[in-house]
Amino acid sequence: MSGTVESKLASLGISVPAATAPVANYVPTVISGNQLWISGQVSIADGKPITGKLGVDADVEAGKAAARQCAINIFAQIKAALGDLDRVKRVVKLNAFVNSAPDFIDQPKVVNGASDLFVEVFGDAGRHARSAVGVAALPLGVAVEIDAVIEFA
Template sequence: MSGQVEAKLAALGITLPVAAAPVANYVPSVISGNQLWISGQVSVKDGVFLSGKLAGEADLEAGRAAARQCAINLMSQIKAALGDLDRVTRVVKLVAFVNSTPDFTDQPKVVNGASDLFVEVFGDVGRHARSAVGVSALPLNVSVEIDAVIEFA
């Protein structure tokens, strides 16, 4: 039987993908005490990279969708590490990197795609501290990469 968080995901029509394996010399997550530190998850859905530089090849809505997909991929890593999304007691922090042109300044609006989903799925537990940083390039030209710190019981 799925828990409350997975029921909420199902109600939203979201099926979590299999958690992505590392593509270099790192681990997908590390548990330290009651915190889960998740390595950066890129904007990939069903094997297709959501790519393009914001204010270049991608617009704000595409960026928000890419950030939302990063949140879904982060939830996959949470489930892989903890076994149950209901163990999450707080989404502590997101650090988001937005592939964008030098004159693009709406990184916070892009990253709301992830933040809004965490709050929608986890409620107040999903409210978090956050950084939204513009960068000149990301792996495979993806639009967004996000890492997270999660507190759990």
């Protein structure tokens, strides 16, 4: 039986995918005290990268969708590490990287695709500190990569 958080996600039409394995020499998550540190999750859905450079071949709405997918992939890592999404007490921090043209300045709007989903699912506990940074390139040419720090019970 799914918990409250998974029921909320299901009501939004979201099923939590299986967590992806690392593609290099790192671990997907680290637990330190009551915090779960989640390695960068890229914009991949159903095994296919959501690619694009914002301001060149992707617009803000496409970027927001890519960031939302990163959040869904973060949910997958939380579930894999903690066994239950209902253990989340607070989303503490997101660090977001947006594959951007040099003159693209709407990284915060793009990252709202993830931030909005965390708040929609967790309410006030989903409100978090955040960085939204434009970068020249990301792995696999993806549009967005986001890492997270989660406090859990």
